[in-house]
Amino acid sequence: MAYPTDRKYTKEHEWIQPNGNTAAIGITDHAQESLGDIVFVELPKVGAELTSGKTFGTVESVKAVSDLFAPASGTVTEINGDLATSPEKVNKDAHGAWMIKISLKNPKELDSLLSSSDYDKFVAEEGGH
Amino acid sequence: MSSVETTPTSPAPTVRKTALNAIHRQMGAKMVDFNGWDMPVEYPAAIGCGIINEHMAVRTGVGIFDVSHMGDIRLAGPHALDAVQHISMNDASRLAIGQAQYSALLYPQGTFVDDVIVHRLGEDEYLLVINAGTREKDFNWVRDNTRQFDCQVENLSEDFTQIAIQGPKAVTTLQKLADADLSAVKFYWVTRGSVCGLKNILIARTGYTAEDGFEIYIPADEGTSTRVWNEILDAGKEFGAVPCGLGARNTLRLEGKLPLYGHEISDTINVWEAGLDRFCKMEKPEFIGRAALEKAKPNVKRTLAGLEMVDRGIARDGYKVLDHAGHEIGYVTSGSPAPFLKKNIALAYLPLEFAADGTMLKVEIRGQGVAAKLVPTPFYKRPKKAA
Numbered sequence: 001m002a003y004p005t006d007r008k009y010t011k012e013h014e015w016i017q018p019n020g021n022t023a024a025i026g027i028t029d030h031a032q033e034s035l036g037d038i039v040f041v042e043l044p045k046v047g048a049e050l051t052s053g054k055t056f057g058t059v060e061s062v063k064a065v066s067d068l069f070a071p072a073s074g075t076v077t078e079i080n081g082d083l084a085t086s087p088e089k090v091n092k093d094a095h096g097a098w099m100i101k102i103s104l105k106n107p108k109e110l111d112s113l114l115s116s117s118d119y120d121k122f123v124a125e126e127g128g129h
Numbered sequence: 130m131s132s133v134e135t136t137p138t139s140p141a142p143t144v145r146k147t148a149l150n151a152i153h154r155q156m157g158a159k160m161v162d163f164n165g166w167d168m169p170v171e172y173p174a175a176i177g178c179g180i181i182n183e184h185m186a187v188r189t190g191v192g193i194f195d196v197s198h199m200g201d202i203r204l205a206g207p208h209a210l211d212a213v214q215h216i217s218m219n220d221a222s223r224l225a226i227g228q229a230q231y232s233a234l235l236y237p238q239g240t241f242v243d244d245v246i247v248h249r250l251g252e253d254e255y256l257l258v259i260n261a262g263t264r265e266k267d268f269n270w271v272r273d274n275t276r277q278f279d280c281q282v283e284n285l286s287e288d289f290t291q292i293a294i295q296g297p298k299a300v301t302t303l304q305k306l307a308d309a310d311l312s313a314v315k316f317y318w319v320t321r322g323s324v325c326g327l328k329n330i331l332i333a334r335t336g337y338t339a340e341d342g343f344e345i346y347i348p349a350d351e352g353t354s355t356r357v358w359n360e361i362l363d364a365g366k367e368f369g370a371v372p373c374g375l376g377a378r379n380t381l382r383l384e385g386k387l388p389l390y391g392h393e394i395s396d397t398i399n400v401w402e403a404g405l406d407r408f409c410k411m412e413k414p415e416f417i418g419r420a421a422l423e424k425a426k427p428n429v430k431r432t433l434a435g436l437e438m439v440d441r442g443i444a445r446d447g448y449k450v451l452d453h454a455g456h457e458i459g460y461v462t463s464g465s466p467a468p469f470l471k472k473n474i475a476l477a478y479l480p481l482e483f484a485a486d487g488t489m490l491k492v493e494i495r496g497q498g499v500a501a502k503l504v505p506t507p508f509y510k511r512p513k514k515a516a
Contacts, residue, residue: 036171
């Protein structure tokens with residue numbers, strides 16, 4: 001799997017794609033694959049404040065419940081309403097199916113996140129044990 | 130994102146593998162530790178699998194499962210029937226040779242050691258099929274409680290690879306590989322015959338999916354097991370046969386309200402609470418647990434009930450059930466999305482006064498009470514055959 005280079009990644013398997021002072025957030029293809037069939041996505045409301053490293057929502061597959069962690073701090077400006085009725089879109093296209101968009105509090109926070117190649121390496125090591 | 134499997138398992142000192150372990154890995158299955166066994170939870174989406182597809186294959190076509198982690202105990206000898214009658218709650222004297230019944234081993238308190246399928250294989254020969262997580266406990270229990278009978282107790286758990294072929298197309302699939310007339314084998318009956326060229330194979334029309342199907346017991350060597358597994362998948366290809374993991378096994382059994390040890394039944398839950406009355410034959414003068422059950426009958430306070438989520442949310446194992454005012458009244462034993470019914474369902478122990486169909490309740494999900502209603506169970510019943 002080639003991870004897109006236009007974004008940054010967390011060790012909790014979220015991606016964040018910056019666009020000026022805003023950013024889209026989703027989960028990685030690796031995450032959707034390990035979760036299996038995704039049946040439920042619970043997201044914050046527009047206007048909610050996110051703190052880097054804190055949970056902002058939940059994604060559930062048939063078998064597992066997973067917290068979503070904010071890759072960066074900011075205010076939610078948009079949520080992907082499609083995922084309420086079609087959560088399986090995350091399985092089909094994890095890197096296209098963004099979950100929320102935020103206005104970044106401090107765009108520099110992204111500097112400390114993983115690059116696509118670092119994330120790729122991280123996943124390979126995690127899977128190799 | 131951090132993930133929690135919703136069915137916790139306790140770690141075991143050594144991980145055990147079935148003879149089909151290599152083929153599961155080769156097929157790309159996601160493996161989990163299940164009661165000390167390295168087992169497939171689901172197979173990859175790339176080969177048409179995943180829990181939902183596997184589940185649907187069993188409801189509409191055929192799916193196959195490695196269930197070799199199940200244990201097998203053979204009781205044979207002049208007093209084998211007396212021994213089985215003493216340790217199990219159903220009435221094994223009603224079994225014809227070749228017939229099987231759902232039953233349970235009970236503690237003297239009337240709570241569960243395990244649930245079992247009792248097969249009568251011969252005049253004085255019975256086979257108990259038991260759960261993976263309780264294999265050693267069950268065998269010791271059976272051996273220790275049958276010493277007074279003239280009957281040999283053998284643990285055959287290591288001898289078999291057990292494969293379940295489940296779904297409306299199971300009979301047609303397996304028939305291609307078997308010489309016995311499988312359509313003549315009734316549900317909960319067992320026969321012997323050749324399968325994939327192997328002679329004298331035990332073929333039982335049983336399963337844990339609330340669907341028609343078979344479970345076969347073949348020699349546990351890797352070569353034979355792999356060959357039979359592949360031949361069954363091949364034979365079922367025209368019906369969309371897929372390999373199925375423990376994930377689909379769980380959602381299938383939940384739709385059919387089939388109990389899982391440690392969830393709906395355990396050493397703290399009795400037969401009446403679990404609603405398994407029809408498998409417990411109080412007209413039998415004696416069996417372990419009988420006296421306690423007789424006393425417990427008028428004092429039953431909780432029952433296993435079916436819930437369907439009304440608002441958005443999935444009830445999971447262990448979640449609290451709340452009454453309308455928000456007071457905790459019970460807990461979820463198993464909860465999941467139901468892939469065939471396309472609803473979020475759960476089983477829960479609730480006080481009797483809350484257990485009427487249609488009662489509106491709440492399930493506490495991440496601190497929020499989410500609306501659910503009591504529904505009749507089983508959630509799913511397989512359609513009666515047309516012919």
